[in-house]
Amino acid sequence: MNSGVEFQMVCRDCGSLGIKIESPVDASPETVVRCSNCGISRGTMGALRDLASRLQVMGHSAKLKSSELVSLHRELQNLRRKVQTQELVTRAEH
Numbered sequence: 001m002n003s004g005v006e007f008q009m010v011c012r013d014c015g016s017l018g019i020k021i022e023s024p025v026d027a028s029p030e031t032v033v034r035c036s037n038c039g040i041s042r043g044t045m046g047a048l049r050d051l052a053s054r055l056q057v058m059g060h061s062a063k064l065k066s067s068e069l070v071s072l073h074r075e076l077q078n079l080r081r082k083v084q085t086q087e088l089v090t091r092a093e094h
Helices: 047-062 064-091
Strands: 032-035 041-046
Touching: 032 047, 041 047
Parallel strands: none
Antiparallel strands: 032 041
């Protein structure tokens, strides 16, 4: 089911992992999947299904514990806040 479109696991705008799908049971491959935090498009249902299939094929060798995922997500959020703060400081200086 290669849709040719990549799915963004982490929102490029806000760093959220959450997604929102209208009518997920009836969703076609073209249905847009949105960030549950900021609402930006993260890809399509087809791309999400492709990603899920690829991850299943990878098996247990790349499997992370949920606590590791939470830790990595917190680290990503912290780094994102630092970058945003620095961008604000740089803009204020100019």
